[in-house]
Structure formats: structure tokens, C-alpha cells
Amino acid sequence: MTEQQVALQEKKELKPEEERTEAGRFFSPYTDIHETAEAVIVSMEMPGVDKSAIDIRLDKGVLTVKGTVDAGRYDALRPIYAEYNVGNFVRTFTVSTKIDSAAISASVADGVLTVTLPKAAEAVAKRIAVN
């Protein structure tokens, strides 16, 4: 039997509460969050965002991820048919205090940003041996 087809997902545009000072549209990236014994892994789909254009900040327990797309690549092109909008990506997450904020790491591959939030030593479950 054929494998499942990829569902078509409309890009989620953000409705900002306050006025933005930057030009362009902002979208909320599709995100998966997984947790292993050692870390919480956040995977975000940010197509068209270069490694150097990703800004990750952790401030007062709020993780803000922002990816800026390079609109310059469309300069010489004349659109004739469009099915999706191009824009920047931004999303914020509240990070538990059980995360070791100094050890957060991130990597990007094929338009997917993966942020690894390692758990602080005291938050990793310990197995207690029974004597």
C-alpha cells in the first residue's frame, strides 16, 4: 500500500499585538517538541532561512527564536503564480527552570532548526537502588 501523503499545511501568519518596526510578514514555524531523558528537543520548520540569519535568545525563562529570510533572492524574478507567502519566522517558548540554560545548543539542516535544551543536573531522574 502507498505510504501516507504529506498533508498540505497553510503557513500560520502571526497577528502582532503591537506595531512592528520591521518590514515583512511574520509566520509561526511548525514545531515538534520531544523530550528524552537528558534534554528537550525543539524542531522548527524554517525554510529559506540561512544559518547566519537565525537569532535565538533566552531572557527571563523565555526562549525567542527568530529566522529572517533573504528576500533579495526574489529581486530579479517576476511572480506569475503563487501558492504561499514568504516571510520571517518567529516563535517564543517558556523554558522551565529545570533547563540548563548555559548548555542550550542549536543546529540547522534542510530548513529545520533543532534547539536542544539539556536538563539541569538536578532535573535528570535518578534511579535509586534498593538495598
Add this chain to the structure above:
Amino acid sequence: MVVRMRDPFATLAAVQRAMDSAMGGDWFGTRTAGGGAYPPVNVFNEGEDFVVVAELPGVRKEDLDVQVRGDTLRIKGKKTLAYEPKASVHRRERAAGEFDRTLTLPAQLDASKVAAEYKDGVLTVRLPRAESERPRSVAING
């Protein structure tokens, strides 16, 4: 002869699926879209040539197959999500699976000059028009 039926509804479902893909596909028609709406595409003109851009975040380059024939472009492949099997899921928004889409462009293409680039999850296919489709200036005598 004894015809043994497995699940009559399974057969019916398979027929319906085949029917749907044939209706949605380019088997009968000559116009766009075969086998689904994913990935969404944007089409641009660059001089005489076409540029098709599609966002495919999470698809590996080796899982992508781009084919050109006549005036059609086919983008096909699969998107897989690789996570640690023991990980627990907190949030699942990303979609995965196979995709196969055929686009019909309004001119014959020069398949030998098609160039595809895949970077940061964005596929860009440059499709030059076939030589026979290029406009020619006509000398005016008089």
C-alpha cells in the same frame, strides 16, 4: 470457483483511493497537479525562463526527485521525521509522508538545461523554454 474475499471494504477503499488519485492526477487531463497539493509552489518569470520555488523543510536532498518532460515538471519525494524512538512527544505540528506533484507550464521546456538547487529547505528549479518556444524577431522588408 471460490472467490475468497478478505475485507470487502478494504478493496472498496483501494478503488476509491485509485479513483481519487486518477481524478486529481494528470492521467485524463493535460493541465496541472498530479497526486496532491504538496509542496505548494511559487512560479516566477526570469526573462524568458520560468523559476519554480517550493518550500520543503525537513526533506533531505537525496529524498528529492525532480523530473522534466515536455512542458511538465514533477516534484516527488518523501519527508521523514527522525526522532529518538524513546523520546516522549510534547507537541506535534510537522507533517511527514510522501509527495508527488506535477505542474504543467505554459511552454515546452528544454529539459537538458533545467537546473535545480536545494538549500535551507527551499527547492529552486530553473526551467528554460525550449528553443522552439522562444520568440524570434522578424525582419521587416519594405
